[in-house]
Amino acid sequence: MATSHVTGDARSRRVGALLRWPPGVALVSWRYFWRTTPIHRSDVDGDASDLPPELPPGAGDDDRIQPVRDGVGPLLHRRYGVRIRGTRLTPEQLMSRLVADPDRWSPEFAVFRRTHGRDGAMETGDEFLIRMPGPWDGPVRVVDADPRGFVFATLKGHLEAGRIEFRASTEASGSLRFDIESWARPGDRLSHVLYNRLRVAKEVQLNMWTHACIRAARIAGGHPDGGVTVRTRRLATL
Helix, strand or coil, X not given: CHHHHHHHHHHHHHHHHHHHHHHHHHHHXXXXXXXXXXXXXXXXXXXXXXXCCCCCCXXXXXXXXXXXXXXXXXXXXXXXXXXXXXXCCCHHHHHHHHHHCHHHCCCCCCEEEEEECCCCCCCCCCEEEEECCCCCCEEEEEEEEECCEEEEEEECCCCEEEEEEEEEEECCCCCEEEEEEEEEEECCHHHHHHHHHCCHHHHHHHHHHHHHHHHHHHHCCCEEEEEEEEEEEEECCC
């Protein structure tokens, strides 16, 4: 009986996520075209310095981790960043708000479903399934975490192979800053086509994390100072 209840809950969450996708994608697309926050983009060739850091000891002890070496096509090393004006929060206070509920800062079409770990926290070993439209569902694991940030590693079945880090800090000027840094390749050949040929997945990813930066500034009680920066460095071969 308990198993049936859990299955029913899971089915209800799945249906709820499906219902959120069409209006969510439409809303985020509308925001993309009418967004007033400037997005400063650059895309240049990278080098060996753009390879991702090694996973912390013990983080990749099973074969479910999907590292960049298992991917297909070029590696994209991306940094998204926003300086936040008008807030008195510390980096630790901002991250505490962000980890409490990832759905508060992710776009409406991306729904975080915890599959391992306790609610309201972001601890090493926690796992999530990020539900998105079409073939975009992405299982991830927290492989590192501290009061100022955390790191996701992609798991088998994810559209991408790599890792992504979320971090808050204080600049020399005293301003609060939020940054997202990712190292990723398409997870398989189909993803490579979607990502690098049709560029659909690449733009979905960029829109998702620039939105997260803007939302983080709002959650902090402030606003972006000078817009959001997106720096992409492309490494053709590993």
